[in-house]
Amino acid sequence: MFGWTGNTLRINLSNGAVTREATDPKLAKLYIGGRGLGSKIMFEEVDPRVDPLSPENKLIFAAGPFTGTYAPSAGRYMVITKGPLTGTIASSNSGGSFGSELKYAGYDLLIIEGKANKPVYLWINDDQVQIRDAAHIWGKNVPDTTDQLRAETDDEAKVACIGPSGEKLALFACIMNEMHRAAGRSGVGAVMGSKNLKAVVVVGSGKVEVADPGGFKEAVLKARRKIQAHPVAQGLKAYGTDVLVNILNEIGSLPTRNYRDGYYPTADKVGGESLSKNNLLHPKGCFSCIISCGRVSRVTNPKYLGEGEGPEYESAWAFGPDCGIDNLEAATKANYICNEMGLDTITMGATIACAMDMFEDGILTLKETDGIPLRFGNAEGMVEMVRKTAVREGFGDKLALGSYRLAESYGRPEYSMSVKKQETPAYDPRGVQGIGLNYATNNRGGCHVRGYTISVEVLGSPSKMDPHVTEGKANLDIAFQNLTAALDSSGACLFSTFGIGADELAEMLSALTGVPYTTQEFVKAGERIWNLERIWNLKAGFTAKDDTLPERMLKDPIKTGPSKGGVSQLPKMLPEYYELRGWDKEGVPTEGKLEELLLAG
Amino acid sequence: MKKVLMIHADKCTGCRNCELACSFSHEGAFRPRLSRVHAYSWEREGISVPMMCQHCGEAPCVSVCPTGAMHLNEANGLVEWNKNVCTRCKMCTVACPFGNAVCDAASGSIIKCDMCKGDPECVKFCPSEALTYVEDTIAVRTRNKAFAAKFKEAFKEVS
Numbered sequence: 203m204f205g206w207t208g209n210t211l212r213i214n215l216s217n218g219a220v221t222r223e224a225t226d227p228k229l230a231k232l233y234i235g236g237r238g239l240g241s242k243i244m245f246e247e248v249d250p251r252v253d254p255l256s257p258e259n260k261l262i263f264a265a266g267p268f269t270g271t272y273a274p275s276a277g278r279y280m281v282i283t284k285g286p287l288t289g290t291i292a293s294s295n296s297g298g299s300f301g302s303e304l305k306y307a308g309y310d311l312l313i314i315e316g317k318a319n320k321p322v323y324l325w326i327n328d329d330q331v332q333i334r335d336a337a338h339i340w341g342k343n344v345p346d347t348t349d350q351l352r353a354e355t356d357d358e359a360k361v362a363c364i365g366p367s368g369e370k371l372a373l374f375a376c377i378m379n380e381m382h383r384a385a386g387r388s389g390v391g392a393v394m395g396s397k398n399l400k401a402v403v404v405v406g407s408g409k410v411e412v413a414d415p416g417g418f419k420e421a422v423l424k425a426r427r428k429i430q431a432h433p434v435a436q437g438l439k440a441y442g443t444d445v446l447v448n449i450l451n452e453i454g455s456l457p458t459r460n461y462r463d464g465y466y467p468t469a470d471k472v473g474g475e476s477l478s479k480n481n482l483l484h485p486k487g488c489f490s491c492i493i494s495c496g497r498v499s500r501v502t503n504p505k506y507l508g509e510g511e512g513p514e515y516e517s518a519w520a521f522g523p524d525c526g527i528d529n530l531e532a533a534t535k536a537n538y539i540c541n542e543m544g545l546d547t548i549t550m551g552a553t554i555a556c557a558m559d560m561f562e563d564g565i566l567t568l569k570e571t572d573g574i575p576l577r578f579g580n581a582e583g584m585v586e587m588v589r590k591t592a593v594r595e596g597f598g599d600k601l602a603l604g605s606y607r608l609a610e611s612y613g614r615p616e617y618s619m620s621v622k623k624q625e626t627p628a629y630d631p632r633g634v635q636g637i638g639l640n641y642a643t644n645n646r647g648g649c650h651v652r653g654y655t656i657s658v659e660v661l662g663s664p665s666k667m668d669p670h671v672t673e674g675k676a677n678l679d680i681a682f683q684n685l686t687a688a689l690d691s692s693g694a695c696l697f698s699t700f701g702i703g704a705d706e707l708a709e710m711l712s713a714l715t716g717v718p719y720t721t722q723e724f725v726k727a728g729e730r731i732w733n734l735e736r737i738w739n740l741k742a743g744f745t746a747k748d749d750t751l752p753e754r755m756l757k758d759p760i761k762t763g764p765s766k767g768g769v770s771q772l773p774k775m776l777p778e779y780y781e782l783r784g785w786d787k788e789g790v791p792t793e794g795k796l797e798e799l800l801l802a803g
Numbered sequence: 804m805k806k807v808l809m810i811h812a813d814k815c816t817g818c819r820n821c822e823l824a825c826s827f828s829h830e831g832a833f834r835p836r837l838s839r840v841h842a843y844s845w846e847r848e849g850i851s852v853p854m855m856c857q858h859c860g861e862a863p864c865v866s867v868c869p870t871g872a873m874h875l876n877e878a879n880g881l882v883e884w885n886k887n888v889c890t891r892c893k894m895c896t897v898a899c900p901f902g903n904a905v906c907d908a909a910s911g912s913i914i915k916c917d918m919c920k921g922d923p924e925c926v927k928f929c930p931s932e933a934l935t936y937v938e939d940t941i942a943v944r945t946r947n948k949a950f951a952a953k954f955k956e957a958f959k960e961v962s
Contacts, residue, residue, distance in 0.1 A: 271827075409826075409833055498849030
């Protein structure tokens, strides 16, 4: 096959069986790859009601057809599984080189089944596949694990691994690759930990072939020019994603102190401009990336000393304004600890913000918080809580379950700013209406990247809509959700949409694979994937009642700043969203829609 | 005027577009293992360094070649490999002090930069100007002046 390697590797950790299967070309056309193909396999093989941390759950690493080629900023892979934080289907996206290396080793997908009876790691060297003992690296952090595994396999091997947090089943543990890249959200690292799988180590000497080399090169050069000329892509290169702090604060939609407010007067101290001035060493790019939003950074203050990557916008917000903190060094340190120990920064920061909120209101006291006064603004306390959570020590053991379970355990779930138990990120839906609808309807709970309406509502790309109105937002959400589902499946990065869209992606994909995709077919594949995920979630027990936002976002207006007085008007948008999706009033896809998407039966 | 390929490691982001472009152009498929350029990354330090044939004026690979397969083309200043007279003794891969010439065991080809006949693909696809292809005098001055600029900033602070 062209684009796809045509091979899937299946490994059963319970009995040690290693099997190779052909990637089905018909399914590849319909589901593209990555998130789409992975979700289809989950749909066919895993009962949606399964306990996410049981051996019956599966863990799928899936590259897309673009992965391993020079399609611009398109070297990504996805991890697909049932998420332990949400109970929904989860797919988490990561960059770096791991996905490309998997393709060079000869595989589009890697399906992990069962559970090893002791800690193990996988060593994949082209067609040589071994399940190896991992007792000596169990307990090690991500950089040390990576170094050790390279020393005993191949110096240039790509390593995707969990840190101690994944081993200890923190519900928002992530999978890290090349030390700093994360399949971050929805707890995919805990699933890996539950299988006693410490790492997947890959080296490949093979290739990705192209159906129409001349056409592909031409389409890629055209797409590159468009991305490189786009002002947002240029801003990401200069300041990283953290450039968004000031942009969101200026429109009063930067969630502050666990969403008590949407405006933070000193936000600029944690923004990308401050980061570039004080801590940035240089930009870094994922495999095949032409944007390089990654930040290699350093903190020299002895209190928060460290070197690493980050923070991204979401992380700077979660450990910053969401906790009432404007100390960039502390936020960066918290980010470093999460990377080293393998934790999702968004849920980590938002869970601490939730705990701070409960502490301020007297629901939590010093007794629960190990004697640390967890008030908003306590930067040292915040960093200490990250450290405790990473190893599930003291109060950190509770934080490791995420904000919903924390708040619920004190009878106050309303303190958790989450959808389907996953924390919402750094865009306040009271000031940006469309993103609230996306949070509420997202197939993996509170998530921004699966329907990034911010692009239109805030950044004006490719066109501008007023963030405060609800008209047209259902349509906008659906368009972004469908496009992103297709894009995630192709291996492209969301940021490539700053410059290109479905037209360019479909053109490159057709030339690469030799399978003709029209723009409509490409987006239709995205809609198919979105609906498949939806059906899976319905089968897991979710209903329309779960498509909502925390009460605070619906009822408590933003108190200060440019969006003062705003609340989310979700109820105005949701019925229209269901209707435009071709779903009934209970949010269930109609037979007609399923037939249209070839999902019937 | 002769042109030279300049490596600015300080600008390299580690994206490896150079390896992709090189292997696609030479091998017709994306296969970094057979790329003539490699960008190595040290993740702990966050540093990446591209490596490729420097087309030495007095090249060790040329000196050790028993058949003249590896030779200096006086006209364009490039070290070129003539596969027709090569005996695959691989002495060139041993002699290169940088490891910039390797032998592909599968095909028996010597894998080494050929500057794409004067239009290097890696340069075309490098998004950060870590690789540039420029007339040699300007290139040398560019790097020299970039360091001079750092001294200038230091002088400004003390004066």
